Amino acid sequence: MKYIVLLSIGILVFSCGEKQETNLPTVGPITESIYASGVLKTADQYQAYVTVNGIISQLLVNEGDSVHVGSPLVAITNETQRFAAENASLAANFNDFSANSGKLDEAKLVIETAKSKFRLDSALYYRQRSLWEQQIGTKVDFEMKELAFQTAKSNYLSAIQRFRDLKRSLEFSSSQSKKNLQISAHQAQDFILRSKTNGIVYSISKSIGEIVSPQTPIAVIGNYQDFILELQVDENDILRVQNGQKVIVTLDSYKNQAFEAKVSKISEIMNERSKTFLVEAKFTKAPPKLFPNITFEANILLNRKENVLLIPRNFLKQDSIVTLASGEERIVKVGLKDFQKAEILSGLKATDEMVKPK
Template identity: 40%
Template sequence: MRLNAIVFIISILMLTACKKGNSGIQPTLGDITQSVYASGVVKADGQYIVYPTTSGVLRKVKVTVGDAIVLGQPLFELDNDKAQLSTESAQLAYQLSNENSRYIQDKIAEMQLTVQNAKDKLRLDESIYNRNVKVKDQGGVSEVDFEKVELAYKSSKLAYETAQNRLNQLRIQLKNEQSKNRINVRLSEKSESDFTVKSAFSGQLFDVLVKEGALVSPQTPLAVIGKANSFLLELEVDENDMVQVTVGQKVLVTMDSYKGQVFEAEVDKIYPIMDERSRTFKIEARFIKTPAKLYPNLTAEANIIIHTKKNTITIPKNYLVDKEYVLVNGDEKRKVKIGLSDYQNVEITEGLKAGETIYLKE
């Protein structure tokens, strides 16, 4: 009997404790903010990775991490022995072409004399022909003699036109020869310059990713460069949330490097294409007040503020039943209409007043 009585008493105490633990709460009147989560990294403004434009062995690193870099500054030198030989070969071909050009120029000078002689002869034969046309009309020259004069005139005209065409061909040949070899020299010099990797703009060298002696290709990252003391946030937003994000929205940022601190930023740029692998969109945000120290690639988490409501009724999310009911009077279901929500609370727009008590579903 005593054992049964003890069990009964313990059961009563447990029921009492459960009821006490579910005594209910009243809605809170305050502000609620709806936000979109995003994660990403800190980037230097204009940050980019340097790649070579050709393959080769990295002969020399000409800069040191932390250096200030100016536009066009040489950063790396690749082994360019073959390119130098190619340039020397092109220059030799250019010199030979110049000699060939002088030969063509001499031919042009000779052809100019030939053209002038042909022109003079044409004028003479044309004058004789015109005179014989008049005499022939008056019957002063035989048909045979007139045909000889006419044939001489036509031959002189053809000889002049042929010489003129030949002169034009020589001039075109000379021009093409010179242009072709100048282009070959420039291409060789450009190919040689490709073995010196230069900076695309002014900034700071944040990292060197290779060592001297390494074999590199156009797919090999060599260095990271960006603007000094100018940083932004590069964030990824899930495709399901992207339609709510617009330029100018406020962003609350936390970083592992600054535990317990929240920094404000603003959405500055939205890239209008989705990454098919991660199903996310990339956005950029700029700090309203930049932290004292930042470094590229620091990790960051952010909440992009979509809406904020003040003086609204809110309840904890776990007190919402089936996304549209609350429990009143212990276990009575009442339908409510919800509005904004954040990670912990949800706004109640209809169906519940501030002074009422709601209960947690057991």
């Protein structure tokens, strides 16, 4: 019986000590925002890839070096390409038009010989025809002169055509060989990896002697003077994001500090894997020193109000009901919300004491 009395007293004391948390509405500012995380990139940051297969023979820059558009970064060697370039050079020299001018001179001599023969046989033919018209000579002599004339004429015209064909063939071979040499020279340029932007070399992932291919990233290059914030925004929030909106950024590198940026670009397509949209922002108030690829957290500010009635969000039931200290449940109209507070537009006064729902 003694233990039952003590247990009853303990339950009574515990029940009296279990008091519900109460609160009063406050007046102050509230900001509605969208949370996003992201990665910091430099302007024009990209991974440099070669366009050919080969072996790295030279590293022409070091990490941290400044580069400009066209600056050589890495030299690649490929024996097959070198042999192809030498072969193209030999072919270009062999087929050069001026080097084959002797063949044209020879063809011209053939034309001149055929022309002289044609003139002679033409004169003999017309003379014999004149005699034959006067019934002088035999028909066989006339036909022989006519055949010689026609043959000489055909040979002369053929010699002219062969000259033209030879010239056209030589010109084609010369042009084709020079074009192949140009292609080979252009391909040789591909064996020097060059920068596509002004900036610095942030990293080099390969060493001399390593085999590389067009699928192999060689270096990361970017503009160290201009950084871009790449935010991943959920598909449920993207319709509320607009260019020019203010962004509050926090970085692990700068504890207890916040920096400001503005939305500068919104992607038109969703990443199917992450169900997010890429949103870019640029600093308006940036940290003194930044590095690419560091992560950050951000809030895109959508709206802000001053001197409004606020209550803690955890005092709301179903986002529209507040329980008063008297036990009354009152329906309220909610305005802006952040992670901790909610604006009350109507249904509650600053003097109404609330009870935190269980």
